[in-house]
Amino acid sequence: MKLGDLEFHIVSDGRVWLDGGAMFGVVPKPLWEKKAPPDARNRVELAMNCLLILAGGKCILVETGAGGKHDAKFRDIYALSGPRLTNSLREYGVRPENVDIVINTHLHFDHCGGNTAVENGKVVPTFPNARYIVQKGEFDHAGQPTERDRASYFPDNYVPLDAAGKLTLIEGDHLIAPGVELIRVPGHTADMQCVKLTGGGKSAFFFADLVPMTPHLALPWIMAYDLFPLTTLENKKKWIPLVARNEWIALLVHDAAVPAAYIRERNGRWETEPVKVD
Ligand SMILES: [Zn+2]
Numbered sequence: 001m002k003l004g005d006l007e008f009h010i011v012s013d014g015r016v017w018l019d020g021g022a023m024f025g026v027v028p029k030p031l032w033e034k035k036a037p038p039d040a041r042n043r044v045e046l047a048m049n050c051l052l053i054l055a056g057g058k059c060i061l062v063e064t065g066a067g068g069k070h071d072a073k074f075r076d077i078y079a080l081s082g083p084r085l086t087n088s089l090r091e092y093g094v095r096p097e098n099v100d101i102v103i104n105t106h107l108h109f110d111h112c113g114g115n116t117a118v119e120n121g122k123v124v125p126t127f128p129n130a131r132y133i134v135q136k137g138e139f140d141h142a143g144q145p146t147e148r149d150r151a152s153y154f155p156d157n158y159v160p161l162d163a164a165g166k167l168t169l170i171e172g173d174h175l176i177a178p179g180v181e182l183i184r185v186p187g188h189t190a191d192m193q194c195v196k197l198t199g200g201g202k203s204a205f206f207f208a209d210l211v212p213m214t215p216h217l218a219l220p221w222i223m224a225y226d227l228f229p230l231t232t233l234e235n236k237k238k239w240i241p242l243v244a245r246n247e248w249i250a251l252l253v254h255d256a257a258v259p260a261a262y263i264r265e266r267n268g269r270w271e272t273e274p275v276k277v278d
Pocket residue numbers: 106108111188209
């Protein structure tokens with residue numbers, strides 16, 4: 001997909017299965033199970049859609065999925081499967097050393113697990129020449145998560161980057177390459193960031209966990225994982241209409257069937273109209 005001089009692709013780090021109740025918050029199961037059928041352990045399937053962006057001569061990656069550092073028990077709990085991000089990148093001729101910038105929207109393991117990899121028993125940056133960009137507030141929180149969210153944070157996904165001097169911490173909104181804008185959008189965490197791509201008069205918006213899957217377009221469908229659900233609600237009311245009315249391409253991090261779509265209003269509801277990106 002091209003937006004003027006900017007080019008982007010959706011690259012996968014496979015699938016993860018999370019508890020359906022946690023994914024849909026206060027929404028009763030009889031409603032959500034129609035949209036996302038659970039398995040015998042009440043888990044629903046999520047994609048881990050990452051973005052490969054070529055802009056201003058830079059090779060940029062948004063999110064790195066769950067990565068490959070997990071033991072058998074963890075892989076079983078989350079039913080991790082599918083392609084690894086580095087293999088998906090290879091299909092576009094991109095090797096780990098070619099990546100200039102990695103953006104993590106936040107530091108939950110299913111968004112930044114592929115930041116690092118184990119090499120000769122040591123945790124090292126997966127993308128050796130990249131600088132990794134995270135909101136400072138998110139990084140600070142990841143160092144001291146609460147009892148409620150610490151299961152999502154694994155220091156091996158970001159502490160080795162800090163130690164190697166590869167981490168760039170930002171505060172608030174930043175343009176990091178031509179047409180690539182990071183926008184702080186709190187709710188899921190206090191300092192999550194979304195990514196807006198612009199070129200040739202067109203835009204795309206990576207919602208991260210503000211709207212992880214199509215069903216979350218409905219305003220009350222907010223994940224139980226969110227630390228500030230009412231802030232998520234406010235930001236959904238702000239960003240969904242903006243993306244819909246301006247015909248920006250919505251990019252949905254966890255939707256396996258609809259990773260990219262236009263958002264349309266039909267009978268007072270937001271719906272997705274899939275867009276083919278690759
Ligand atoms: Zn998250």
